[in-house]
Amino acid sequence: MSNESLSVDPIYADPVFKMAKRQFEIISDHLEIPADRRERIIYPKRAISVALPIHRDDGSVEVFHGYRVQHHLAMGPTKGGTRYAPNLTIGECAALAIWMSWKCALVGLPYGGAKGGIRVDPNTLSAHELELLSRRYMQEMLPFVSPHTDVMAPDMGTNEQIMGWFMDTYSVHAGCAVGEIVTGKPVSLGGVSGRREATGRGVVFLIERALDHLSIDPAQCTAIVQGFGNVGSVTACGLAFKSGMKIVGISDHTSALYDPEGLDIAAADKHVAEHGTLASFPQGERVDPETLLTLPCDVLVPAAVERVITAENAGKLRCRVLAEAANGPTTPDADEILDQRWEEVFVIPDVLCNSGGVIVSYFEWVQGLQKFFWSDTETTDRLYRILETAFAAVIKRAKDRKISHRTAAVSIGVERVMAARLARGLFP
Ligand code: GLU
Numbered sequence: 001m002s003n004e005s006l007s008v009d010p011i012y013a014d015p016v017f018k019m020a021k022r023q024f025e026i027i028s029d030h031l032e033i034p035a036d037r038r039e040r041i042i043y044p045k046r047a048i049s050v051a052l053p054i055h056r057d058d059g060s061v062e063v064f065h066g067y068r069v070q071h072h073l074a075m076g077p078t079k080g081g082t083r084y085a086p087n088l089t090i091g092e093c094a095a096l097a098i099w100m101s102w103k104c105a106l107v108g109l110p111y112g113g114a115k116g117g118i119r120v121d122p123n124t125l126s127a128h129e130l131e132l133l134s135r136r137y138m139q140e141m142l143p144f145v146s147p148h149t150d151v152m153a154p155d156m157g158t159n160e161q162i163m164g165w166f167m168d169t170y171s172v173h174a175g176c177a178v179g180e181i182v183t184g185k186p187v188s189l190g191g192v193s194g195r196r197e198a199t200g201r202g203v204v205f206l207i208e209r210a211l212d213h214l215s216i217d218p219a220q221c222t223a224i225v226q227g228f229g230n231v232g233s234v235t236a237c238g239l240a241f242k243s244g245m246k247i248v249g250i251s252d253h254t255s256a257l258y259d260p261e262g263l264d265i266a267a268a269d270k271h272v273a274e275h276g277t278l279a280s281f282p283q284g285e286r287v288d289p290e291t292l293l294t295l296p297c298d299v300l301v302p303a304a305v306e307r308v309i310t311a312e313n314a315g316k317l318r319c320r321v322l323a324e325a326a327n328g329p330t331t332p333d334a335d336e337i338l339d340q341r342w343e344e345v346f347v348i349p350d351v352l353c354n355s356g357g358v359i360v361s362y363f364e365w366v367q368g369l370q371k372f373f374w375s376d377t378e379t380t381d382r383l384y385r386i387l388e389t390a391f392a393a394v395i396k397r398a399k400d401r402k403i404s405h406r407t408a409a410v411s412i413g414v415e416r417v418m419a420a421r422l423a424r425g426l427f428p
Pocket residue numbers: 079080081082151152153154155156183327354355357358359361
């Protein structure tokens with residue numbers, strides 16, 4: 001079956017959805033999935049679009065647009081983040097939901113994927129407006145979510161407080177406290193300590209694992225981290241203080257900074273906590289954000305948005321390890337180039353690299369359902385055990401079948417989703 005064989009439902013017409021679809025076609029060809037099964041596996045079970053009117057602080061009424069896409073419910077509830085971003089589309093949510101499905105299946109979680117959010121720049125809202133909008137969003141989602149249907153979590157632009165408001169809105173409606181409706185909520189509401197750091201910690205664990213596999217000493221390495229939000233900042237701190245690396249480049253949406261002698265990551269982290277961005281951080285040379293990705297380093301971590309490693313820059317990357325902390329940072333065209341460069345650039349694909357977040361979300365959900373809480377050590381040990389198993393499975397499959405790490409990782413996920421859907425059969 002040739003590439004580009006699947007149709008695109010116009011509601012999903014978005015470059016990120018097209019990218020997820022193309023990636024799936026490559027995997028389907030590899031797994032020789034029959035044509036009549038492909039659409040059934042790739043298309044989301046449902047996509048919800050809601051209008052969200054709120055009173056702005058100045059007394060006016062403004063309508064925002066919210067989405068949620070649930071990819072499949074074959075193995076349990078869907079699971080995934082809620083993103084607040086000014087250009088969010090339902091097609092992007094669909095792609096991110098599909099990637100969540102492969103990710104959860106790869107690491108053995110009993111979930112399908114979901115993703116949703118609101119088309120808004122949260123920085124343009126007051127705290128009060130943010131609360132109204134968040135509550136309104138959960139209110140509109142009530143018919144489509146439950147702890148056994150769809151469990152939300154933070155993503156770009158959202159945080160623990162927003163999960164707390166979601167939980168409260170759902171619980172008021174239910175008439176009792178339902179902590180297990182969301183993960184990544186405040187610890188005082190049943191959140192797991194370390195959930196916020198979990199994605200970045202997982203990224204650091206996997207980078208160390210990859211370097212060990214390549215017999216490279218982390219303490220001799222340099223790193224560049226693109227994105228200084230939750231995932232990027234925790235990863236940069238972990239690489240600097242746990243792995244002993246020199247962080248030579250960091251960036252956020254305002255600035256890209258480079259210093260071959262190493263940046264003071266503790267100072268950068270403090271600066272962002274106080275000022276919100278890196279804009280006025282006094283260290284490092286200001287460089288073009290595109291250029292930052294192609295500067296020499298041992299470890300490159302894209303930890304921001306999709307589609308930043310493209311056919312234009314994939315051949316120019318000068319890293320030994322590409323650790324995809326973001327979802328979908330590398331386009332299929334870039335993959336073709338990186339496949340040729342597999343001996344130079346070791347890729348830790350996104351579905352593996354950033355899976356620490358949803359793994360700890362799963363722990364939070366299980367503990368919430370059982371009302372039985374674990375120690376921090378138990379959480380961390382179990383996280384690392386799951387990551388280790390998934391890393392080993394990806395490396396083994398890639399070696400055995402002579403395929404890229406991405407094809408290995410995604411194909412394990414797709415196989416498991418397909419097996420569950422086939423076992424469920426088609427009703428009626
Ligand atoms: N938003 C995160 C992700 O993309 C976490 C999702 C979750 O914890 O459910 O993996």
